[in-house]
Amino acid sequence: MRLMNHFPGRPGAVALAMLPFVLVLAAYAIGSDIRLTANPADKLLPAPGTIWDTAIRLFTEPDRRSQEILLWNDTFASLARLLGGVAISALIAMIIGMAIGILPYARSGLSGFVAVLSMVPPLALLPILFIVFGLGEVSKVVLIVIGITPFMTRDLSQRVLDIPREQFVKAQTLGASTWVVALNVVLPQLLPRLISNVRLSLGSAWLFLIAAEAVASNVGLGYRIFLVRRYLAMDVILTYVIWITLLAFVVDWLLKTISRKAFPWLEAGL
Amino acid sequence: MSFVEVSNVWQAYGDRSILERVNVAIEEGEFISIVGASGCGKSTFLRMLLAEETPTKGTIRIDGGEPAVEPNPERGVVFQRYSVFPHLTVRENLVAGEGFATFWGRLFGVQRRAAVERADEMLERIGLNHVADQFPASLSGGMQQRLAIGQALTAKPRVLLLDEPFGALDPGTRLRMHEFLQELRAETNMTVFMVTHDLEEGFKLGDRCLVFDKPRWDPHDPGRYGATITYDFDARNNGIPFQTTKETENVVHAATA
Numbered sequence: 001m002r003l004m005n006h007f008p009g010r011p012g013a014v015a016l017a018m019l020p021f022v023l024v025l026a027a028y029a030i031g032s033d034i035r036l037t038a039n040p041a042d043k044l045l046p047a048p049g050t051i052w053d054t055a056i057r058l059f060t061e062p063d064r065r066s067q068e069i070l071l072w073n074d075t076f077a078s079l080a081r082l083l084g085g086v087a088i089s090a091l092i093a094m095i096i097g098m099a100i101g102i103l104p105y106a107r108s109g110l111s112g113f114v115a116v117l118s119m120v121p122p123l124a125l126l127p128i129l130f131i132v133f134g135l136g137e138v139s140k141v142v143l144i145v146i147g148i149t150p151f152m153t154r155d156l157s158q159r160v161l162d163i164p165r166e167q168f169v170k171a172q173t174l175g176a177s178t179w180v181v182a183l184n185v186v187l188p189q190l191l192p193r194l195i196s197n198v199r200l201s202l203g204s205a206w207l208f209l210i211a212a213e214a215v216a217s218n219v220g221l222g223y224r225i226f227l228v229r230r231y232l233a234m235d236v237i238l239t240y241v242i243w244i245t246l247l248a249f250v251v252d253w254l255l256k257t258i259s260r261k262a263f264p265w266l267e268a269g270l
Numbered sequence: 271m272s273f274v275e276v277s278n279v280w281q282a283y284g285d286r287s288i289l290e291r292v293n294v295a296i297e298e299g300e301f302i303s304i305v306g307a308s309g310c311g312k313s314t315f316l317r318m319l320l321a322e323e324t325p326t327k328g329t330i331r332i333d334g335g336e337p338a339v340e341p342n343p344e345r346g347v348v349f350q351r352y353s354v355f356p357h358l359t360v361r362e363n364l365v366a367g368e369g370f371a372t373f374w375g376r377l378f379g380v381q382r383r384a385a386v387e388r389a390d391e392m393l394e395r396i397g398l399n400h401v402a403d404q405f406p407a408s409l410s411g412g413m414q415q416r417l418a419i420g421q422a423l424t425a426k427p428r429v430l431l432l433d434e435p436f437g438a439l440d441p442g443t444r445l446r447m448h449e450f451l452q453e454l455r456a457e458t459n460m461t462v463f464m465v466t467h468d469l470e471e472g473f474k475l476g477d478r479c480l481v482f483d484k485p486r487w488d489p490h491d492p493g494r495y496g497a498t499i500t501y502d503f504d505a506r507n508n509g510i511p512f513q514t515t516k517e518t519e520n521v522v523h524a525a526t527a
Contacts (some may be wrong), residue, residue, distance in 0.1 A: 006475055054331065054364075076320070076466045102452070112298035120375045164351070164352035166349040166351070166352040166353055167353075167355060169320065169322055169341050169347060169349075170347060170349070170353050170354075170355075170418075170421075170422075171355075171370055172340060172341035172342065172364065173320070173342065173343060173346055173347050173369030173422065173427065174367050174370040174371065174421070174424075174425045175342070175343040175370050175425060176371070176375060177373075179371075179373075180370055180372075180375035183375055184366070184370065184375035184376065185355060188357040189356070189357050193367065228506055263357070263403065265356055265358075265359075265405040265406075265407065
């Protein structure tokens with residue numbers, strides 16, 4: 001039998017899914033052990049136990065000076081920026097994407113502009129944003145918005161164009177105005193696309209957030225990582241990296257679940 | 271004056287002629303089958319009846335009205351696929367047939383309840399009351415087409431346009447859909463245009479059968495001349511349609527062209 005026709009069983013599939021994680025962890029543990037035996041003061045690859053202890057400390061013990069738990073402060077600050085930026089982008093992308101998809105005039109006027117705009121490297125604009133919007137929250141949110149909106153808009157307008165022409169004609173024969181078509185035909189079918197679109201964009205959004213926080217901030221997950229880098233505090237950095245990964249995973253999972261619950265018609269055919 | 275009046279309609283995309291000199295008059299309540307080879311412009315003709323396209327020359331009038339420039343509720347349509355809204359349940363699809371004409375595209379309160387009641391009557395009539403709350407994707411092809419026809423009728427169109435409505439169905443389902451359509455027509459006596467590539471279906475269902483073809487053909491430039499109605503059969507006599515052609519009225523003969 002061909003290799004492409006071999007399928008793993010249920011337990012086999014679970015074990016295979018775990019395998020890469022186990023391998024990476026094991027490789028890290030071995031590497032860390034080798035370095036620590038050679039030099040117990042090595043800071044580059046702290047032992048998994050050390051990372052665990054650091055994580056407990058970071059999550060539970062308040063900072064000595066401010067009496068606040070910094071990790072939670074960082075988390076809330078970063079999530080607020082991230083979700084704010086993504087929400088604004090989604091709204092803008094939705095409105096412009098629908099306009100481009102539905103209205104030929106908007107398509108002629110905007111689609112080329114959006115395509116060019118999506119080629120601008122957002123990180124190159126970061127200095128401009130800091131100059132224009134200052135070093136506060138606005139510039140970080142704007143970086144996320146500038147970074148992901150053009151891509152989201154292009155994708156969503158394409159999704160509108162993917163809706164069969166028949167549906168637009170049918171809606172018109174039922175007396176629907178342009179507005180009713182947008183509201184009752186396009187919007188409901190675009191929302192699940194928007195969610196999968198947001199899921200795809202979150203990766204870039206995290207990238208822009210951490211970059212902006214690394215350059216200028218006083219709180220935030222990215223800021224903290226780049227701050228403790230000066231002390232070579234690998235245990236703190238790794239804790240934050242794992243924490244960010246976990247947050248990203250949970251947000252993604254939540255969006256996936258919402259999409260499945262909210263749009264039962266998507267799966268009706270399966 | 272006839273109910274649907276097609277006078278001297280031409281259609282071309284750029285240099286490519288699709289249709290030329292199409293003249294036909296349809297009485298109210300007639301069932302018109304439109305047949306022809308692929309690419310002979312029968313679907314283009316339907317799109318023009320639908321006012322999705324406007325002819326480059328000539329006019330199409332319904333009941334003496336102004337030629338339409340965009341699809342409107344006078345014309346109901348059922349396509350081969352994608353005619354129903356996938357995000358609405360079967361019942362909501364029928365309610366949308368009434369609701370889409372309002373400002374918000376949906377009905378509220380008393381109006382909505384009345385519309386739901388009428389939708390349920392329609393569901394009974396098209397035999398879909400047992401799947402009222404399901405989404406179209408979970409329905410079979412035949413059921414989806416019945417829903418699409420029901421939805422088109424809910425908006426009370428003056429003419430019903432069918433674009434190969436049964437083309438994607440298996441033969442058994444297709445026969446049942448024929449019966450369904452014939453019953454529905456006996457009840458409502460509406461004017462119907464049906465494009466089909468199945469001659470037998472065209473003669474079985476139609477009162478008249480229009481055949482589209484190119485009377486002129488330039489071997490060096492296939493897009494030069496358009497197609498037109500080359501035969502106009504009386505299809506009512508079920509199986510012996512050729513005895514009573516209406517060729518004298520609406521046909522451009524190859525010889526005279």
